Amino acid sequence: MKLLRYGDRRHEKPGLLDQDNNIRDLSEVVDDITPAFLNSKNFSWLKTAEVSGLPMVPGQPRLAPPVAGVGKMICVGLNYRDHAQESGMDVPQEPILFMKATTAIVGPGDDVVIPRNAHKVDWEVELGIVIGKTAKYVPEARALDYIAGLTVVNDISEREFQLERGGQWVKGKGCDTFGPIGPYLVTLDELNDINALPIWLELNGERVQDGNTRTMVFDVPYLVHYISQFMRLEPGDIISTGTPPGVGLGMTPPRFLQVGDVMRLGIQGLGVQRQCVVAEVSADIGEEEVAR
Template identity: 65%
Template structure:
């Protein structure tokens, strides 16, 4: 299934994308694409539905974040060896874990705002893993049983805030609009191998990133297991699994986003995002 949320910001409704490409309204069935809806029992209930029995949503509504009420937005740093090389850092002996504020979350096609004082706002296409079943001290063998599905994430980053202002990376990762997710949550049954997905990103039509999840240092199964040793994972939590090479920081010379530019990015089978970059106007 491809699950989504549509409508105005803060008032999104749950939906499903039909095989014909129509948005079907799920608001008469579930309250949101969140929490209990993402559990194995919740998804099984949706699987039993006949999509043609659901109302068609007319027009082209705004798509919101594909998951609502996200509890934790966990990111993995330097998880592609060639990306670590381009940033001048070593591949870590264990996964680098950091957080992204949930207030950064926005829809897949919403404008991305360059924050006040930013000079180094950067792009990062990433595979997002959506948790569907509580995970606490799970083994690698059990880890995939706790995954509801996958989505596209643009882990937008302000590099000066991230690495030049002391403290933790979260400062450079959490500005409003720095977490576009979607367009859809694609359930696990439709993604046979999350370690064999092509992912890419363009800025103003120029291909900047073009990689595959096959080159992850730490794969999805291991990451769910590993993170669950330090914190419980709850339905609706998102793990953003790292980015392949081609970020602005790694270009020679480094190149960063400017107002008026357009990012387009996607992952095989998981859909595409498109964001216009705008200046902060506070």
Template identity: 60%
Template structure:
């Protein structure tokens, strides 16, 4: 099942994508798609509905983040061995964690704003894991039972803020609009193996990232279990699982970064595509 939210910013309504690719409005059944709607009972009930009987939605409507009220985004750094090496770092012995705030979240096709003073805004296609059941100190063997589904995330990053301004990575990761998410939340049962998904990203039509989640250093059960040892994961929380090689920081012979007017297009097999235009900060 593919769940999404559509409409103007702050006025999104819940919807689902039917088998023919038509958007169907769910607002007569759900107030929204939040953590409360991601429990297994609700998802199973939604999956049993004949979507063709629900109102169709204009295909040209704006698509928002598929989950409302995300509490936290927990990101995993250096989770692809090749990306660690292109960053000049060794693959970590344990998952590297950092956070992105909710104010960074936008829809999958909304503009990304280059922050004031930025000279090194970068791209990162990532698989997002959406939590459906509260998880605390869970075992790896049970970890996937706490997952509601999967999403595409662009973990936009400002490398100078992240790496050259001292302190934690968060300051280069949490800028407004730096977390485009969607278009859909694809439920766990509809993804045969999240560790065998091709993912890619293009800048101005040039393919710069092209890899597979088969290259994970730490798989999803390990990540869910590991993170749950340090904090409770609540329904609607999202784990962003890391990016493969090909980010601007790692370009050869020299790094290059995003500028106003550039476009990013990215996707993950079975989870949909995003496209963003870069805009200058004007406030």
């Protein structure tokens, strides 16, 4: 099952992608794809339900993040051996964890905005884990039982903010639009081997990242198990599992995103994202906009 959300911002509707790649509206079944829905009987029922009778959505609507109301977004650093090498850092002995602000989350086709005073904005295609039920002290052997599905994440990063401004990495990871997610939440039954998924990113048509989840240092079950030892994972939480080599920071000379660049990225079986890079029009946000 490939769940999605579609429509204009603040007016998104729930949907799914059928076997013929048509979007079917789920509004008759559920109000939205929320954390509560992922932990409900309706979510389990949909996996085997006949969906051909659901309304078909015409055209090519905007796709939103496939989960509404994400509680927290946990990221894993240096989780591909070859990416750690290109970054000039040691392969970690335990997962490196940091948080990404949920205000960074946007849809898979939304613009990526270069923030004020940013000069080193970078790309990172990543496999995202969407948690389906509350998980705490989860045994590794049962970790998959707590996963609602997988998705594609672009962990956009500002390297100067991240590495040259002191403190932890979060300053370079949490800027607005720095967390495109989607297009789909794909349940595990749709995938043959989550530990052998091709993962890639193209910049202006050039393939710059071309990896496979088999080179992850810590695999999906281990990450769910490990993180649940330190914090409770809730339905709708997202774990972004690290990126393969080919990021701009690792190039000689380093290469960073510029206004007008176009990123296209994907993971086998999980769909494709596409983002245009734009300049920030205004950094002043009024009370009305914040309330939205």
